[in-house]
Amino acid sequence: MSHTDPEILALRALGETAGTARDAEHAETCPRCRAELARLTEVVQLARGDGAGERLQAPPPQVWDRIAAATGADPVPVSPAAAAANGTSAPAVPRIRPRRGLRTGRPHGPRRRLATGLAGLAAGLIIGIAGTAGIVHLTQAPATRVVAQIALSPLPQFPQWQGTAGTAVMRATASQQLMVVTLHAPRQLGFYEVWLLARDGVSMISLGDLNAGHTGTFIIPPGTDLHNYSRIDISLQPFDGSTQHSKTSVVRGSLPAAALGGTTSPR
Amino acid sequence: MDWSPDEDVAAAFSGGQPDALALVYQRFGALVYSIALRSLRARSDAEDVTQQVFVSAWQSRSSFNRGRGTLGGWLVTITRNKVTDALRERQRDSRVLLQVAGGAAVTAPETPPDHVVERIVLADELAQLPESRRLVMVLAFYSDLTHEQIAHVLGLPLGTVKSHIRRGLQRLRSRLEADGVAH
Numbered sequence: 454m455s456h457t458d459p460e461i462l463a464l465r466a467l468g469e470t471a472g473t474a475r476d477a478e479h480a481e482t483c484p485r486c487r488a489e490l491a492r493l494t495e496v497v498q499l500a501r502g503d504g505a506g507e508r509l510q511a512p513p514p515q516v517w518d519r520i521a522a523a524t525g526a527d528p529v530p531v532s533p534a535a536a537a538a539n540g541t542s543a544p545a546v547p548r549i550r551p552r553r554g555l556r557t558g559r560p561h562g563p564r565r566r567l568a569t570g571l572a573g574l575a576a577g578l579i580i581g582i583a584g585t586a587g588i589v590h591l592t593q594a595p596a597t598r599v600v601a602q603i604a605l606s607p608l609p610q611f612p613q614w615q616g617t618a619g620t621a622v623m624r625a626t627a628s629q630q631l632m633v634v635t636l637h638a639p640r641q642l643g644f645y646e647v648w649l650l651a652r653d654g655v656s657m658i659s660l661g662d663l664n665a666g667h668t669g670t671f672i673i674p675p676g677t678d679l680h681n682y683s684r685i686d687i688s689l690q691p692f693d694g695s696t697q698h699s700k701t702s703v704v705r706g707s708l709p710a711a712a713l714g715g716t717t718s719p720r
Numbered sequence: 721m722d723w724s725p726d727e728d729v730a731a732a733f734s735g736g737q738p739d740a741l742a743l744v745y746q747r748f749g750a751l752v753y754s755i756a757l758r759s760l761r762a763r764s765d766a767e768d769v770t771q772q773v774f775v776s777a778w779q780s781r782s783s784f785n786r787g788r789g790t791l792g793g794w795l796v797t798i799t800r801n802k803v804t805d806a807l808r809e810r811q812r813d814s815r816v817l818l819q820v821a822g823g824a825a826v827t828a829p830e831t832p833p834d835h836v837v838e839r840i841v842l843a844d845e846l847a848q849l850p851e852s853r854r855l856v857m858v859l860a861f862y863s864d865l866t867h868e869q870i871a872h873v874l875g876l877p878l879g880t881v882k883s884h885i886r887r888g889l890q891r892l893r894s895r896l897e898a899d900g901v902a903h
Contacts, residue, residue, distance in 0.1 A: 463886040467860055493889045500842050500861045507839035512753035516767050523775045526741045533749025599864045620873050622863045
């Protein structure tokens with residue numbers, strides 16, 4: 454009997470019901486295919502972990518200075534590429550702010566903005582090192598359900614973004630709602646920021662910045678009225694120190710009715 | 721098979737080229753630092769360990785044998801050792817403190833948990849994939865989309881997505897095994 458197609462094994466490792474019943478039976482009974490499936494399943498379980506994946510974080514610049522000093526290497530700054538790095542991201546803490554007017558409590562000057570942006574590029578936001586709870590759940594599937602899958606598309610008035618695309622997958626856990634955002638767009642100077650837009654077209658909530666892999670998982674602030682904040686927008690933000698939307702929208706999409714289950718207060 | 725720029729970095733390193741350490745740091749700095757940070761949970765300790773790992777790697781570069789394993793795996797091993805040293809030192813400090821305070825401390829020496837290292841190595845390898853392939857893997861792992869839906873969302877042929885998934889999983893698995901962190 455021929456062995457199970459490796460592509461089918463890979464999909465089965467991801468939890469999909471790929472292939473025929475015969476494939477499934479073979480993968481169970483053939484020692485070679487069963488071992489291969491186990492090898493790949495372990496990768497999937499490790500990668501999924503607590504549902505967010507492990508983050509790479511770049512060391513701060515002074516670490517290279519010290520290494521260069523100790524080894525006589527050229528101290529020209531080197532930034533480890535946690536950058537191209539992060540395929541995944543832990544939930545970033547959302548910041549709520551109106552388009553203009555009040556700033557949040559944290560300092561937001563140009564330096565800080567640049568620093569945040571660069572950190573985003575270099576490593577993305579790391580969710581507390583204290584976030585160790587996740588490692589306990591290595592073999593468990595994430596306890597979230599998908600509420601909606603939203604395709605994000607470029608707007609007609611921005612011809613330069615034609616060809617880009619994104620997805621936003623809204624997931625709910627028992628206590629919160631998450632937005633898993635992926636953007637397929639060229640790397641640009643600046644950074645991509647994810648927003649919820651209100652119906653008035655003026656008010657907006659910043660969910661956070663995409664990492665250098667152009668992905669991000671964001672907590673939708675509890676209490677958000679999704680009937681009002683019903684559109685998702687990704688902007689390209691310059692490093693200009695402004696916390697406001699740059700008015701350069703890359704892609705946009707609307708929450709489907711199924712996702713508008715009132716506010717996101719915990720159930 | 722996939723071309724691996726890591727081979728070039730390893731070659732430059734074992735050849736002792738002057739800028740090789742910078743190359744190695746650029747490629748593996750985040751891997752080493754992330755393992756240290758997750759194991760030690762203190763930034764300053766993680767910075768110290770990262771420094772120790774690269775300084776020690778540079779000084780002992782002649783003992784790195786490209787035929788016997790990957791540079792990434794070698795650095796992961798050094799990182800584990802330095803993390804273990806840091807944890808021992810921490811334990812010694814707390815024992816002294818406890819003795820001063822009149823108590824006795826007997827706790828088992830800690831080592832960095834394997835799954836932490838494995839997961840960070842996976843994240844590192846995922847990051848090495850070309851953009852479109854990484855996107856397929858990220859969606860496959862974290863979005864709950866099926867491969868058909870991924871193909872639809874990304875506008876890729878179904879066969880391409882299936883192939884990316886198979887090759888992606890294989891490559892991640894190979895990296896775990898090559899770096900000696902798989903069980």
